[in-house]
Amino acid sequence: MKYETVIGLEVHVELATNSKIFCSCSAHSYGAQPNEHVCPACCGMPGMLPVVNKRVVDYGIKAGLMLGCDINRTTTFDKKSYYYPDLPAAYQTTQWFAPVAVNGLVEIETSKGKKGIRIKQIHMEEDAGKLVHDIREDTTHVDFNRTSVPLIEIVSQPDLSSAEEVEAYLERLKTLLRYARVAECEMAHGTMRCDVNLSVRPVGSNKLGVRTEMKNMNSIEAIKRAIEYETARHIDAVENGTEVLVQETRRWDDIKGKSYAMRTKETAGDYRYFPDPNVMPVVIDEAWFESMKNSLPEFPEVKRARYMQEYGLSEYDAEQLTKSIALCECFEGASAVCGSPKDATNWILSEIMNLLNLRQMTYDMLTVNGKSLGELILLVSNGKVGRANAKKVLSAMFDNPELSPEKYAEENGLIISNDTGLIDKVVKEIVASDPKSVADYKGGKEKALMALFGRCMKTLKGNCDPQVLRKILIDYIAKV
Amino acid sequence: MKIYNAKKEITCDRKIVVDDMILTTDMPTTAGSKMLDGYVSLFEAEVLTRAGNAGYGVIGKTSVGEFAIDLVGETAQDGALIEDGILKSATAEAIKSGDAICAITLDVNGSVRRSVAQNSLVSVKPTYGTVSRYGTIPVACSGETVSVVAKTATACRELLDVIAGHDDKDGTSLPETEIAKVSETKPVRRIALLTDMTKGVDEETSARLDAFSKKLTALGVEVVSVENSIIPVSRVAWNILMSAELCNNVSRYDGVKYGYRAQNFTNIDELYTNSRTEAFGELLKTAIIFGSETLSTENYMKVYDKALRVRRVIVEEFARLFADYDAVLTPACSMMAYPESVRADKYISYKENFYTAPASITGLPAVVAEGAQLIGKAFSENALLDLVALCEKEGK
Numbered sequence: 068m069k070y071e072t073v074i075g076l077e078v079h080v081e082l083a084t085n086s087k088i089f090c091s092c093s094a095h096s097y098g099a100q101p102n103e104h105v106c107p108a109c110c111g112m113p114g115m116l117p118v119v120n121k122r123v124v125d126y127g128i129k130a131g132l133m134l135g136c137d138i139n140r141t142t143t144f145d146k147k148s149y150y151y152p153d154l155p156a157a158y159q160t161t162q163w164f165a166p167v168a169v170n171g172l173v174e175i176e177t178s179k180g181k182k183g184i185r186i187k188q189i190h191m192e193e194d195a196g197k198l199v200h201d202i203r204e205d206t207t208h209v210d211f212n213r214t215s216v217p218l219i220e221i222v223s224q225p226d227l228s229s230a231e232e233v234e235a236y237l238e239r240l241k242t243l244l245r246y247a248r249v250a251e252c253e254m255a256h257g258t259m260r261c262d263v264n265l266s267v268r269p270v271g272s273n274k275l276g277v278r279t280e281m282k283n284m285n286s287i288e289a290i291k292r293a294i295e296y297e298t299a300r301h302i303d304a305v306e307n308g309t310e311v312l313v314q315e316t317r318r319w320d321d322i323k324g325k326s327y328a329m330r331t332k333e334t335a336g337d338y339r340y341f342p343d344p345n346v347m348p349v350v351i352d353e354a355w356f357e358s359m360k361n362s363l364p365e366f367p368e369v370k371r372a373r374y375m376q377e378y379g380l381s382e383y384d385a386e387q388l389t390k391s392i393a394l395c396e397c398f399e400g401a402s403a404v405c406g407s408p409k410d411a412t413n414w415i416l417s418e419i420m421n422l423l424n425l426r427q428m429t430y431d432m433l434t435v436n437g438k439s440l441g442e443l444i445l446l447v448s449n450g451k452v453g454r455a456n457a458k459k460v461l462s463a464m465f466d467n468p469e470l471s472p473e474k475y476a477e478e479n480g481l482i483i484s485n486d487t488g489l490i491d492k493v494v495k496e497i498v499a500s501d502p503k504s505v506a507d508y509k510g511g512k513e514k515a516l517m518a519l520f521g522r523c524m525k526t527l528k529g530n531c532d533p534q535v536l537r538k539i540l541i542d543y544i545a546k547v
Numbered sequence: 548m549k550i551y552n553a554k555k556e557i558t559c560d561r562k563i564v565v566d567d568m569i570l571t572t573d574m575p576t577t578a579g580s581k582m583l584d585g586y587v588s589l590f591e592a593e594v595l596t597r598a599g600n601a602g603y604g605v606i607g608k609t610s611v612g613e614f615a616i617d618l619v620g621e622t623a624q625d626g627a628l629i630e631d632g633i634l635k636s637a638t639a640e641a642i643k644s645g646d647a648i649c650a651i652t653l654d655v656n657g658s659v660r661r662s663v664a665q666n667s668l669v670s671v672k673p674t675y676g677t678v679s680r681y682g683t684i685p686v687a688c689s690g691e692t693v694s695v696v697a698k699t700a701t702a703c704r705e706l707l708d709v710i711a712g713h714d715d716k717d718g719t720s721l722p723e724t725e726i727a728k729v730s731e732t733k734p735v736r737r738i739a740l741l742t743d744m745t746k747g748v749d750e751e752t753s754a755r756l757d758a759f760s761k762k763l764t765a766l767g768v769e770v771v772s773v774e775n776s777i778i779p780v781s782r783v784a785w786n787i788l789m790s791a792e793l794c795n796n797v798s799r800y801d802g803v804k805y806g807y808r809a810q811n812f813t814n815i816d817e818l819y820t821n822s823r824t825e826a827f828g829e830l831l832k833t834a835i836i837f838g839s840e841t842l843s844t845e846n847y848m849k850v851y852d853k854a855l856r857v858r859r860v861i862v863e864e865f866a867r868l869f870a871d872y873d874a875v876l877t878p879a880c881s882m883m884a885y886p887e888s889v890r891a892d893k894y895i896s897y898k899e900n901f902y903t904a905p906a907s908i909t910g911l912p913a914v915v916a917e918g919a920q921l922i923g924k925a926f927s928e929n930a931l932l933d934l935v936a937l938c939e940k941e942g943k
């Protein structure tokens with residue numbers, strides 16, 4: 068018999084807000100010292116009351132809209148109770164009764180073509196802390212940096228049927244959420260985590276098989292291996308009766324390449340959900356909804372097509388630019404100012420990419436604004452700043468996104484001088500200081516001229532039109 | 548020790564006490580529980596900051612029953628305060644003795660109102676959301692309210708004016724524009740005496756209610772006896788909501804981070820269980836188990852959700868009454884003194900809150916004076932206090 072795998076995913080994504088969901092502590096826990104970003108509220112001390120970070124709801128709405136969901140105009144927060152040392156208040160504030168977004172649809176593309184994956188709901192919630200086990204001392208330490216960091220949980224319908232589809236789906240979520248600038252979605256940083264619900268059934272059957280869940284998967288490769296392992300285990304059980312499948316939560320051990328049933332104690336339990344009386348229902352009015360809707364970017368493929376059609380970019384260039392919304396915004400801003408999409412593309416795909424690489428930054432971390440880049444491109448095309456100096460300006464723009472390229476070039480002597488008197492003076496000095504090269508050039512060695520030219524340019528700090536310098540130099544040598 | 552004294556001497560003449568549900572940074576806050584024995588908060592309650600800025604000085608803290616859900620404080624970990632076989636409240640004693648002119652308390656389950664009624668003091672439980680709950684020990688957040696106790700309505704009013712107001716740190720705090728309605732309320736002219744709420748009261752309590760009613764009539768206020776079978780249902784619904792919220796709120800006391808930790812345990816589950824078993828008293832354990840049950844998947848819809856729906860019905864019922872009346876009059880307790888013997892019934896506070904639950908579950912303002920209770924429309928606390936002040940003047 069042939070079997071198909073039925074997979075639903077619960078994806079936890081950390082929202083990229085500056086502060087936590089209910090207090091003003093920094094939400095950037097990655098790389099921080101243990102318990103560096105904590106306060107009485109996120110440590111569960113009595114007397115602190117939750118105040119909803121509006122930005123979290125903004126991001127929840129945006130995520131919902133990007134994934135084609137309906138937005139619940141009145142969305143509520145609820146308490147989920149369980150005991151665990153990393154949960155300081157012994158409850159997690161989440162959304163159980165009225166999640167921010169429901170009924171979405173995400174289109175994926177695999178080797179088998181396009182497919183729509185339905186989203187059941189997206190809810191906002193707070194993260195728990197982290198337990199650090201010290202094996203030598205046989206103790207466990209608690210780090211509350213991550214408690215109350217805002218998350219969304221994206222719950223799909225069981226519409227996925229292979230590891231390839233799961234990978235495509237996760238990639239698509241990552242792309243769309245990064246495009247809306249609501250999340251980093253980096254599994255290696257823990258900003259995207261995944262629970263996999265899986266069952267198998269004979270092809271053509273409508274009945275779902277026994278479902279098992281694997282929690283907190285944190286790499287796409289591990290997820291793919293786990294899906295393959297579980298699928299084989301399920302089919303083996305159904306086909307050969309090797310074991311009786313039970314609905315349970317399993318732990319995936321990626322090193323051993325096996326899944327293990329978790330103790331029932333870890334999974335069983337009644338979470339006793341109820342509406343949090345300290346958090347008033349959040350009402351998303353028309354103005355708020357519209358402003359969120361209007362703030363959303365086009366989908367990457369729409370942008371790509373438009374870049375080719377409207378700006379005349381090659382497919383390759385359009386593809387490269389649309390890899391990141393930050394590159395797109397920079398490109399669109401620069402093109403509008405300098406009027407040359409081709410120049411803007413070249414600057415981004417060469418110089419900006421180089422600097423990002425050099426500084427070990429991701430595309431999304433680009434802060435250079437398009438308007439400034441456009442101004443810089445104009446300075447170059449108008450002959451006001453040499454290309455080499457323009458790179459220096461660009462580097463400064465990386466350090467300070469507010470920087471005005473022209474002002475910076477002026478203040479740092481990077482503007483091309485039209486002062487031929489100065490050029491004459493420099494040429495005279497250089498030629499006088501190097502009679503050998505002059506003689507070599509006159510003897511027919513073109514290279515000697517380049518050496519003289521280079522030294523002049525260096526003395527002039529690059530601030531002159533190369534054509535002008537070349538002409539003055541040749542004319543002068545001819546005279547001496 | 549029923550009263551903890553402040554470390555520094557308070558020399559101002561506006562001396563107040565705060566009960567042990569209000570967080571202070573210079574004295575421990577224990578919520579009357581062994582679980583929080585010696586717990587000192589890192590921050591103080593917003594109401595204390597406001598009172599302090601207005602020149603009030605906290606001379607000490609008064610003991611409360613464990614998480615303030617009992618009758619008048621008899622379940623406090625440092626023992627019940629009993630005088631001549633009568634249960635006493637530490638807060639009421641501090642005011643009666645004149646040591647403090649006012650007390651700031653957290654009214655969770657009506658114990659403040661009961662002791663105020665029994666000691667002929669005045670208290671005001673303001674409209675829910677007008678006074679910040681930031682820095683109060685959370686128990687039944689949907690209904691508990693910071694309240695003020697004093698000998699006179701005027702003294703209550705003065706302190707309430709100071710502590711009321713919007714607070715960004717409390718998500719349920721109403722906007723300033725709403726809170727301003729407190730100063731716009733019309734005088735109380737018509738009062739409904741809810742006869743169904745006087746059931747079970749002893750003669751003395753009944754006599755006090757009559758006397759108060761007559762006094763009001765003499766002042767030109769119309770007091771009408773009204774039958775109502777819906778308001779008395781409040782108690783049952785409130786007990787469900789209060790216990791569920793309490794169960795959730797006290798879950799944080801698990802022996803891991805602060806507070807009491809059991810000496811003997813071999814794993815995390817034992818650490819939780821032993822710490823909580825050893826530190827919590829019997830009434831609290833009952834509330835936890837009851838509350839936990841009401842929220843179970845099996846019971847949620849038929850118990851907890853139903854209680855939420857009953858709450859809405861009661862709110863609507865009050866609105867209906869307030870179309871014809873400015874306030875309702877009820878007792879605040881069934882007797883004017885609790886003999887020690889009432890403690891034989893371990894769950895007495897789950898029954899005696901019959902009189903206090905209507906204002907708790909609806910968040911309506913309640914003023915207790917002359918041994919009786921007035922419950923008014925939202926934002927009518929000043930009008931209620933004005934009326935009581937008028938009575939006080941007549942009495943002199």
Ligand SMILES: [Zn+2]
Pocket residue numbers: 087090091092104105106107108109110215
């Ligand atoms: Zn915090």
